[in-house]
Amino acid sequence: MKKIFLTIFLMAFILFLKAQDFNQYASGNYIKGKDSIYYRILFPDNFNPSQKYPVVFFLHGSGERGSNNESQLVHGGKLFLKDDVRKKFPAIIIFPQCPANDYWANVNIAPNEQGKRTFAFVEGGKPTKAMHALKNMVKDFLKKPFVNKEQVYVGGLSMGGMGTFELLRRQRKTFAAAITICGGDNTNNIEKYKKIPLWIFHGGKDDVVDPAYSIAISERLKTVGDEVKFTLYPNANHNSWDSAFAEPDLLPWLFGHKKN
Secondary structure, eight states: OHHHHHHHHHHHHHHHHHHHHHTTSEEEEEEETTEEEEEEEEOOTTOOTTSOEEEEEEEOOGGGOSSSSOGGGTTTTTGGGSHHHHHHOOOEEEEEEOOTTOOSSOEEEEEOTTSOEEEEEOSSOOOOHHHHHHHHHHHHHTTSTTEEEEEEEEEEETHHHHHHHHHHHHSTTTOSEEEEESOOOOGGGGGGTTTSOEEEEEETTOSSSOHHHHHHHHHHHHHHOSOEEEEEETTOOTTTHHHHHTOTTHHHHHHTOOOO
16 A cells, blocks of 8 residues: 555656646737637746847647647657756747647548548648637747847647648748648648758658658658758657657757748
């Protein structure tokens, strides 16, 4: 009984520590007209509002949708809390949250004959309600005097990877570079973000979002784009973000880009 109690206590303590870590991300929101979006934001250590800092917007997957303004930090939130990351790359990190009944990208989802989801990405089209709010939130935040507009980045995983592609084509002049993990897009949209440096990741055994989506985009970009990197993890399933976040060159590559 003592061992069981000790195990439960340790698990609760670990969860408490994790929650404490995420408390370093302040809560924020953007509400204007019909737009409403909540986010968590991490400022650099010793933040000085008279200085200018890079900004990273990170888009979560469908499993982290909701209204608690917390779940979106589950994947990726810890990466930017690491001491070495905060010292090497002092930046403002923003994790917006998509509502439970919405989606970042404009995509039609349906099961195939095997019961797996297929994604039909819209070419062009109107943004979802969440994307509309996100676009305007980004524009509004970039008006702040402490933002370095030459170093604005976006990244995302799964649904957030899809949202990243869409945000890039809707605001192509905003971002200096981007990363997408296990995402996808209609390849006809590539022309709109072909000049933005991209690092695309996917798991070769992904049974949620077919790696063929990322492969098609990367292959097309290699012929028309300015800079594209593609990393396929042969044995990874949908959680290829674990491998991507562990890439030692990920953040040096991202922050190494400045908008021309």
